[in-house]
Amino acid sequence: MKSKLLNDISELLENNIISQEVASNISAYYKSKEDNQPNRLFTVFGVLGATLVGLGIILILAHNWDNFSRSIKTCFAFLPLVIGQIISGFTILKKKSQAWKESSGTFLFFAIGASIALVSQIYNIPGDLGSFLFTWIVLALPLIYLLKSKAVSILVIVFASYYACELGYDFGYKDSTPWMYLVFILATLPFYLKLLKTSPLANSTSIFNWLYVLSLTIVLGTFINSNWPVGFLMYAMLFGVFYNIGKTPIYKDQQLRRNSFTVIGSLGSVVLLTILSFNIIWEDLVKRASIAINTQEMLIATVLLIVAFVVLLYSKKNEKNESFNLFQYVFLIVAIIFFIGVANAIAATVLTNILLLVMGLSAIKIGADTFRFSVLNYGLLIVTAVIVCRFFDIDIRFEVKGLLFVAVGFGFFLTNYIMLKKKKELNR
Template structure:
């Protein structure tokens, strides 16, 4: 129940803002919402309890493992799995609460993994860690939809990220690319889409808005092999996709902290461009265009173009935002600025300054102190970077920092005055 609103109802009635009948209706509505919604704390403890029970069983068996025969060991390997399936079946058939389903699904998820590991150990079945995790998540994936479980969807996302990490980063000389990660990611997408449709503003949906870009950001590096230069461009294009997704009205109308795509995209673009702003970056070796990295870069560029074209077609673009066009500018500059450090450095520094000014303007238009100060931090980061790679005197450097400090104070002061005057007019 929204306790703050409920507490204010008597005052609203007393001041004739709403009638007593309306207040009673509002209170009854929130009470019904509270009765129908699951207890989040109980769900969390239920999931944690399932984890602890599963770990406890494994520890007990591990302590006495060598004293059992192979037949007994096999029975113990499958026993937790059978129990987990029975508990899940009971939760479904008896239409138990969300907490029951989340807890039983979590228990079954880990018993699947333990059963695979134990059977492999008992019968000396060879295999590597990535194959083990792949088998585990494939067998567990149907549970996401069978139980409509958010916890299982989160575990699925974590484990497929680890699977891709193990293949791409686990072995230094590995040339494998975890293409199956894309298939595994696609398995969980329908569940995420349902959350976006029916539980748009819920915290669990906001969590997925952060986890998906985080997972893809970690895994993209596994698709980079020998062409590290194009790998850098791939990340620029990926963060541009995130930013353009985050600017779509569906995400942009939500609170900023719930828009993981926008924040990931913006921070990623700024950090990569600050790296590119150094003179040494632009001594790029000759690029090989007929390679895996080039095809992925083309695909990401095309996705950016489709999203931006859709924004034009739907008339979502209210004003010019440099962030949304960065993927075009940086792609052209990246491919045309080979071994031209002066040209690349100057243009990148101008672009970073433009991004900072754009962000400050967005913050001022929305009267949002966080966005405003983020724009100031972009400019400050640019000044700090130039502090280390230029031959300016310490007096000029000091004056630059004084200027940036004054700009922080003045812009926030002007914003505060603007907010105060706007509040008075309401």
């Protein structure tokens, strides 16, 4: 038990705030709570140790590989897999600690990949990296639920993302859409949802929050084929989904470092609109974009739009007298601007810049009302980004540009100073 807690209990006893019986009950409660908690450091080093052992075995075998016969090579190929299964089975049957589950799951995960690779090499089985990753992930997926392993779930998400990028971004293969990536991600969701229910504020849950958001953001581009201009619309809808998920009850009260949905949803929307604020982008979109509803990109964008709208309604249903938040509706506005832009590039450029400017002013207002300097400066950065980007579109003298930069910098300083002064006055 932590010494600070013991000191607090002793102090309460000395001042007759609590009785000896209450003090004993409190001590017993926290003692039992600590006993039931897994040793996090031991779990981390267990996973790291299992990974290093697995890699070490592979390196030792690789160094002497050419000296072995085919039968011995085959035995060595399955040996890590057998060892991993024995350890995992022992962990399940004996109901060992979480550290055992994470370590054995991690070792078996890499043993599966090593065995597949070695058998393919020994018997010259043809294939490519995409099919290898697919087989590996399919065989490793059940370990998430058999061992209730967070480490294995993280590895599956990471390797599923790698698989999708390998297929979809055409790294030496025919460009194809990695639909099985969606199946892999959906297969991990029940485990993630259980973590959200049992331990929403745990650091491991925060890792999953960021992992899902980053994975989907990176992989969405693999679903863009010939109609790439609609990819802008797809990403706008995805960021709308993220931001509104971040405003649902389970996430909105969490710290920003845990709420990856709000962070990436907001930043992604701002970056995307900053790119679209250039007229040259819209002119290219007018030439190339196809808004035919039967294209893969348009169908995905439509599905994401529906999902974002449903999540928006759900988040608003649970809000009580909260102020209007423009960022929650950006995806709808971008959808309208996109269809305008297909017909008129200039109108879309003007509307995009206006939307960005209003978003910046909205963030400044939210930051000023809530005395949150991070939100205030975020809004100022958005406004600054609009001004800086327009320097590339408008031909004005360098002296004027310099004066504008000075004015923007002075605005940063003045705004923060005024808000800091008001905050000090309220705290008096």
